[in-house]
Amino acid sequence: MIYEKYIRVLYLDLTTKKIRIEHRKDLYSYLGGVGVASKLLEENLKPELDPMDPQQPVIFAIGAASTIFPVVTKTVAMFWSPLTGELGESYAGGRMAMTLFLAGYDAIVITGSSSKPTYITISRNNVEFKDARAFWGLSCDEVGRVVREREPGGGKRSIIRIGPAGENLVSYACVCVDTYRHFGRLGLGAVLGSKKLKAISIVGDRDLPIKNFKDYFKVYQEIYNKVTDTSIMSKYHDAGTPVNIEPLNAAGGLPTKNLRQNVFEHGDKISGETFAHKNLVRKMACTGCPVGCIHIGQFRREFDKGHEYEAVSVSYDYELLFALGSFLGIKSSDEVLQLIEVVEKLGLDAMSTGVVLGWATEALAKNLITLEQTLVPLAFGNTQAYITAIEYIAYKKNEFYSILAQGAEKASEIYGGKEFAMTFGKNEMPGYHTGYGSVIGPTVGARHSHLCNGGYSIDQSMKEFDKEKLVEKLFKEEKERCMLNSLIICLFARKVYDRETILAALNSIDYNLTNEDLDAIGERIYKTKLRIKKMMGYDGKNVRFPKRLFETPSMSGQLDEKVAYELLDMYNKKVEEMMAKEDA
C-alpha cells in the first residue's frame, strides 16, 4: 500500500463466506504485483490436490506503482492453470488496478467454492457474496451489463466475469475485464467457474493525497512526456500491434494454417492497414494510460435474412488477428472480427482457441478425427464452421469437443498429431515464428508465454545468431520482467520504464531502492515462480517441441530441432545454477 511498509491482502473464502484483511509486512520485499501474487500463491497452494480443487487459491494483485504513474495499468492473476497443469499467470488492464488501489487492497486471495453461483462485490469498507444463479449461463457481455445495472459505483468500478466457457470448465476459458480487456491466457475462467464465481465487482473511491507532490509530479511529468511526446509509444496508438501482420508476413514469420506456412497469401486482407481502413471505429485506453492502444473494429451483421443490420464492435490486436486469422486461413477482416466476437461472448482465450482449431482442422484433413466427431467441416478459411465449432467447445457439445476444450496438447495425446499440435509447455503458441528466440522463449518462460521474456523480440534484434547470447538474453529478460511485473507496468511501455525511471518513480513515493535492489527483487520473484512450478510437477527437461516448428521455415530461416534442444538444455542449466545458489 502506498506510503505503508506492508501489503494489504483481502482474503475471501467462498465456502465459508469468511472475509479477513491482513497487513503483510513480510511481503514488502516482493514489491507488489507478480512478486506478491507469487508468494501468496506459493503459501496457499495445495500441491496434493487437483488444480481445480475448490481449496486451490486464485490471487489478484496490483503493483507497487499501479495507477500512480502513466501506463502502469495492469492487475496480475495467479492460479494453477488447468491448461498446462502448472503455473497460471495472466494480466489484464482496464479499470481493475485503479479500483483495487482506491478500494485499499494490494491483493486478493480467493479460496473455496460456492455451493451455488455467486458474485462478489468489493469496496473499501464492505465485501458481499451475492446470489448469481440468475446470471449463470449468460455471456460475458450480458453478465457485465446486468452487474452494471444492479451495482452502484459507475466510473469508479471494475467488473470482471466469466462466460459459458468458464462455467463449463473449458481449460482455456478467459475472464473478461470491464470492456474489451481480459485475463486471457491459461484458463483463469475455468478456475473461477470451478468455484461457481461468475463475477466480481470492485468499487474504488478513496481519495489518496500524494506526499512530496513536487518531487512526484516532476517524475510523473517526465514519464508522461516520454509517453506522449516521443515515438516510443505512439506506434501503439496509431497502428497498434496489428501492424505486425505486414512485416511478419513479408519476412516469413507469420504462423499460417496451423504453421503449415510461414506466409499467408491473403495477409494483406487481414493486415493492420486493412483493419484501419475498413473496420477501425475508435481507440480506447486503460485507466491511467495516455496512449490508447485498444483498437475497436466494427462489422455489420444481418439480424436475420431480409431484416435490418446491426453494427457489432469488438477489440482487435495482433495476437487475435494471427490466431483467428492467418492461423485459420481467414481471408477477410470482417470474418476475423466475427470470430473474435464469438470467443469474447463465450469467454474463451482467443489465442488458444485459434491454435486448438488449427490442430483440429489439420487432424480432420489427415483423418485422425472424423466429421462425425467435429460435426462441422473444419477447413482453413471456413469461418462459419469455426464459429459453430467455437460454440461447441464452450458447451462441450460431445466427447470430441470436451477433449478439444482441454487444449491442443491433450487432444493430440488422444487423437494423434502431436507433431502439429502447436504448443509450448502445453500452452498454445503465440503469433511469432521468428527464430530460436520465439521457440525457446515461451518454452522456458515461467508461464509459457511470449511475454515471459520476449524471445520473438530478441530474434529481431540479434544481428547474428549466437547460442550463448540468446540464452543469456532470455534469462536476463525473464528476471527483468518479473521486476517490471511487480510494478505492474504495461509491457508496451518497457522502453519508457528503464531502470533510472523506475527508481525515480518509486523513490518519489517513499521507496528507498537501488539498482541492486531491483536486480534482487527480479531474481527473488523468478525463484518463487520456479519453486511453485516444481511443486506443480514441472520439469524443464520434459518439455517437447512440436516437429512442425522445424519443418516450416521461420523468419530467421530453417530451425534445427537439435539446436533447439541444445538451447533448452543450456537454459535449464542456468536455472539449475541459480536455484542451487538458493539451496546452498
Add this chain to the structure above:
Amino acid sequence: MKVYLEVGSFLKRFTSEQTNLEINISGDKTAAEVVLSAGVPEEEIGFITVNGQKVDSDYVLKENDIIRVYPIIVGG
C-alpha cells in the same frame, strides 16, 4: 542513378505521408542509407527488402532497385 523506395502506411509519417519515392543517388549507397535519408529513424526499421528479397542494411544499391522498408515487430 535512380532507385525507388516504398514505405508502408505505418512508416509514412516519417516521409511526409509519401509512400512511393523516386530517389536519385550518386556513388555507392546502401539500402539503409537511402531509407534513413528519406526520414525513417533507425529504431523504427524492422528490415529492408530490395526487389522483394530481404537484404542486410549494408546492401549496395543498383540502378532501378526497388527498396521497401518494413516497421519493427511490436508488442509486449
